[in-house]
Amino acid sequence: MIHRIFDRFVNVYIIEREDHLILVDAGLEETCEKIIEKVKELDKPLTTVFLTHHHFDHTGSLRCLREKFPGIKVVAHELDAPRIGEVDVKVKGGEVIDGLKIFHMPGHTQGSIVLLDLESKSLFPGDLLMEENGRLKEIPQMYSLNPEENRQRIKELLEIDFENLYPAHGEPIIGNAKEKLEELVRKLFP
Ligand SMILES: [Zn+2]
Ligand SMILES: [Zn+2]
Numbered sequence: 001m002i003h004r005i006f007d008r009f010v011n012v013y014i015i016e017r018e019d020h021l022i023l024v025d026a027g028l029e030e031t032c033e034k035i036i037e038k039v040k041e042l043d044k045p046l047t048t049v050f051l052t053h054h055h056f057d058h059t060g061s062l063r064c065l066r067e068k069f070p071g072i073k074v075v076a077h078e079l080d081a082p083r084i085g086e087v088d089v090k091v092k093g094g095e096v097i098d099g100l101k102i103f104h105m106p107g108h109t110q111g112s113i114v115l116l117d118l119e120s121k122s123l124f125p126g127d128l129l130m131e132e133n134g135r136l137k138e139i140p141q142m143y144s145l146n147p148e149e150n151r152q153r154i155k156e157l158l159e160i161d162f163e164n165l166y167p168a169h170g171e172p173i174i175g176n177a178k179e180k181l182e183e184l185v186r187k188l189f190p
Pocket of ligand 1: 053055108127143
């Protein structure tokens, strides 16, 4: 079960496993209260926080979450870890942690990662792309360190076996996410 927490313009997701919770991204600083509320409601321990990259709208609640849940393990790519500061598990890409396969997809930032929940075939692309009005699109290029490289990564997502897509910005796409991605790739690479 995947729960979405939306705050202003960015999503945070809680993946509910049988006996614990996993957080994908940490939202804005003020998102912390909403996350705490949701964890309380689900009544399971929050064990791990995956950060798709270092940007403030994906890491803002981290300090607050650490205080509230001192046992949590924070996972991020080694190249973005220095800008995040408090990372427990530095990954390179290729690992599977807690049922999530990690792909290193630099472009938006050097240490951007994409996560695949193997159990539900759900993809968490971070800021590689976003959803708007039922369609996938690139993140506005001004926000990416290397927009051309990011565009190549979007194409590489086609090689991943997924059905659902949970973007950080926009609405989740449930069921036919691969088709939506194919649409975008055709548009970006005519
Ligand atoms: Zn970003
Ligand atoms: Zn973002």
